[in-house]
Amino acid sequence: EAQVTQNPRYLITVTGKKLTVTCSQNMNHEYMSWYRQDPGLGLRQIYYSMNVEVTDKGDVPEGYKVSRKEKRNFPLILESPSPNQTSLYFCASSLGRGLGQPQHFGDGTRLSIL
Amino acid sequence: QQQVKQSPQSLIVQKGGISIINCAYENTAFDYFPWYQQFPGKGPALLIAIRPDVSEKKEGRFTISFNKSAKQFSLHIMDSQPGDSATYFCAARTYNFNKFYFGSGTKLNVKP
Numbered sequence: 221e222a223q224v225t226q227n228p229r230y231l232i233t234v235t236g237k238k239l240t241v242t243c244s245q246n247m248n249h250e251y252m253s254w255y256r257q258d259p260g261l262g263l264r265q266i267y268y269s270m271n272v273e274v275t276d277k278g279d280v281p282e283g284y285k286v287s288r289k290e291k292r293n294f295p296l297i298l299e300s301p302s303p304n305q306t307s308l309y310f311c312a313s314s315l316g317r318g319l320g321q322p323q324h325f326g327d328g329t330r331l332s333i334l
Numbered sequence: 335q336q337q338v339k340q341s342p343q344s345l346i347v348q349k350g351g352i353s354i355i356n357c358a359y360e361n362t363a364f365d366y367f368p369w370y371q372q373f374p375g376k377g378p379a380l381l382i383a384i385r386p387d388v389s390e391k392k393e394g395r396f397t398i399s400f401n402k403s404a405k406q407f408s409l410h411i412m413d414s415q416p417g418d419s420a421t422y423f424c425a426a427r428t429y430n431f432n433k434f435y436f437g438s439g440t441k442l443n444v445k446p
Contacts, residue, residue: 262336262439265434270432279435323368323434327375327377
């Protein structure tokens, strides 16, 4: 089944403790992206990657890191999490930037940072 | 500052009625305008999308109307059903950077 898989789905942690949210897709997609969803703000793009070893900042990259060493994986790293990073996070992927190539989203990771 | 402004925040419609959600933007570099549907506990899923050189696109009960000069676009859901109850997001993309900007979302409740 074609899917985008995020882990963990839920995490409660404390300020300053490094964490990684993994994202993996099995559709051989070139484009991958991370978003955070907050009430009243919709989804905001954190980072995106056009292909392996190619990443770029989205609208709200501060406090986050990403890497794209393999095509299928795009982990999101919070080196020193803070309470304002408490949010619902989504990973998405698409074949490329063509208009007929929609983004497929994972089911989300709910992060609570105390 | 939100690059795509969406309204209303919430919407209640009777079964069989028409649901209308509106979005507005300023950036003329946007080249692709998708709408996403999100159910609780799930990620958004693409519903329908339009390019700025097209004024209307229809897929089943879902229609996007696009007004390039006014920089506005809207989603119309005809014959709304309780199963359409979800949160809807409009979005816009810049081609050069393939960056996406989402509206703040509309929670639709279709009453049986």
